[in-house]
Amino acid sequence: MAYKWEIRLSGTGGQGVIKASVILAEAALIDGHNAVQSQVYGPESRGSATRAEVKISDSKILMPKVVVPNILLCMSVQAFNKYAYNISDGGLMILDGDIGIGEEPPRVQVHRRPIIAIARENMGDELYANTVALGLINKIASLVSDDSMFESLERNFSARLLAANIRAYRLGLEAASHL
Amino acid sequence: MANVRLVQGNVACAMGALAAGSTFYAGYPITPSTEIAEHMAVALPKIGGIFLQMEDEIASMGAIIGASCTGAKAFTATSGPGFSLMQELIGYAAMTEIPCVIVDVQRPGPSTALPTLSSQGDVQQARWGCHGFHSIIAIAPSSIMEIYYQMINAFNLAEKYRTPVIFLMDEEIGHLRERFELPDNYKPEIINRKKPESDLEVYLPYINDQSNGVPPMANFGDGYRYHISGLTHNEKGFYSSVPSVVDTEIRRMVGKIEDNVDDIAQFEEIGAADCDILVIAYGSVARSAQEAVETMRADGLSVGLLRPIVLWPFPTDYFTKACIGKKAVVVAEMNLGQYAREIRRVVHTDIPLKSLTRVDGEFVYPDDIIDAVKEVL
The missing domain is CATH 3.40.50.970 (Thiamin diphosphate (ThDP)-binding fold, Pyr/PP domains)
Incomplete structure (x- = not known):
């Protein structure tokens, strides 16, 4: 059973891909869709391969996990090597920097942006890369309305971090429109 | 929203x-x-x-x-x-x-x-x-x-x-x-333990005269003095090794749950009554099972789902009846067949039972369940 959006966000523990997936799934709920969010990670809190998954649909979502995503984000070489060849034909692949150059799988739409560098250079901290990635993905795929995303950011970040994350999200939106 | x-x-x-x-x-x-x-x-x-x-x-x-x-x-x-x-x-x-x-x-x-x-x-x-x-x-x-x-x-x-x-x-x-999402003005039904109504001196914390086998329970501070012990005990809560007392108390304790299985058991069924192949799954795996069953039913296969929500006490009669007339039963779970073993115990021996097991930390996917059903179809 295929759901409308089956999204896999992959990277390294500590990059915030789980947090990004939570924000995206909650935004989808606010938008009036159904959504489930799950993750796979190791016993370590940082440094291991991490993947987070979101399914978005207007029907009831039963099996919660993503088997073959139609959107895949890779934020580390390790994650690319593990997940890059498991994506549906015509799927969207979003890659950070020069990850997997020349090794992109066929029949996918590859969008490559310096996500981590954008966070580092504009926000002064790579930790914002997950929110930059959210803006980028949402601009490319139009998953949820920006209003719902802002509401979700507000629900998922403390007041202290909200403004910076909204800025990071907007950087992601802008990054989608130019190379 | x-x-x-x-x-x-x-x-x-x-x-x-x-x-x-x-x-x-x-x-x-x-x-x-x-x-x-x-x-x-x-x-x-x-x-x-x-x-x-x-x-x-x-x-x-x-x-x-x-x-x-x-x-x-x-x-x-x-x-x-x-x-x-x-x-x-x-x-x-x-x-x-x-x-x-x-x-x-x-x-x-x-x-x-x-x-x-x-x-x-x-x-x-x-x-x-x-x-x-x-x-x-x-x-x-x-x-x-x-x-x-x-x-x-x-x-x-x-x-x-x-x-x-x-x-x-x-x-x-x-x-x-x-x-x-909760319904507007949702208020859960709350059940509280039955309190004793007897005089302070005559409270029997393990009395055996209730129709459902559950004695009233006084809380510490209510004024009732009574004894709590892990040793087998009489109605007052004091140690007893008298066989008839031990037998009565143990059978009451077990019976208060087993005899009320109809009150406690809960299930969800999807096309379970009139299908050829019955899939049984619970917990997260039941979601894969439902997706598999709905996919197969859309393809015209006679498959149903039975999802126990309460696993214990085990409703023997219910499962026995639910499996009557089936061509086969498939039990899917993330273990080596712990609930399948229980189902096998109560299903007629003529009915094949396929135990779909998984122990590597991976999920049971809908395709795994569809494959298992096709094996017994």
Whole structure:
């Protein structure tokens, strides 16, 4: 059973891909869709391969996990090597920097942006890369309305971090429109 | 959509406990259950409740039993290694008939195994983990809303039957986040333990004259003086080794649950009555099973789903009847066939039973279940 959006966000523990997936799934709920969010990670809190998954649909979502995503984000070489060849034909692949150059799988739409560098250079901290990635993905795929995303950011970040994350999200939106 | 929230299974569990009126949590954090402790640590002090982080799981059980004796609705949460440690005191709670709820968010085992992955390996431990003659109630929810509602049910059953109740989640459902939305003005039905009405001097805490086998329970501080012991006891609660007394008390304790299986059992059925192949699954795996069954039914196959929500007490008659006339039964679970073994016991020997098992920490996917059904079709 295929759901409308089956999204896999992959990277390294500590990059915030789980947090990004939570924000995206909650935004989808606010938008009036159904959504489930799950993750796979190791016993370590940082440094291991991490993947987070979101399914978005207007029907009831039963099996919660993503088997073959139609959107895949890779934020580390390790994650690319593990997940890059498991994506549906015509799927969207979003890659950070020069990850997997020349090794992109066929029949996918590859969008490559310096996500981590954008966070580092504009926000002064790579930790914002997950929110930059959210803006980028949402601009490319139009998953949820920006209003719902802002509401979700507000629900998922403390007041202290909200403004910076909204800025990071907007950087992601802008990054989608130019190379 | 202001009321709609994305809520994690473990958080829904804690929210359900609070909705049930829980005011006491004692536990030792362990993956994949830790978010329950985290949520209770924040929530309980705000309502005047008590959160205790204990030195281990044995002490955690002791603390919730003691708290329950004072009238508090008390619970703990753990995973496999901690659940093993809790068994002796779960038996103590069963023997002394003290209501409490034990959440086990299952991960693969034995021992520490795969802390961050999912399993349903504690199904038989939930039933038989503590030694001796006892019955138990165990509930296995499949969605975030069901976790919330069934956690309220877990406390209600604990109070109604004066028994420990095992809330058997798995990592997949504990860490899953999905839609959480309560109806407007939702107010849960809350059941509280029956209190004694007798004079202070004549209270019998383990009296055997109730129609459903559950004696009234006085809380510490109510004024009743009585004795609580893990030794076999008479109606007053004092040690007895008189065979007729022991036999009567043990059979009442077991019977109060087993004889009320119709009140306790809950199921969901999808086309189960008139199908050729019946799929049985529970917890997170039931979601894959439902997706598989719906896919196969759309393809014209005669397949149905039976999802037990309460795993124990085991409703023997129900399962026997549900399987009559089937061409085959498929039981899918993340263990080596713990519930399949129970189903096999009660299904007519002429009916083939396929036990679909998984123990590597990976999920049971719809395709796995479709393949298993096609094997027996």
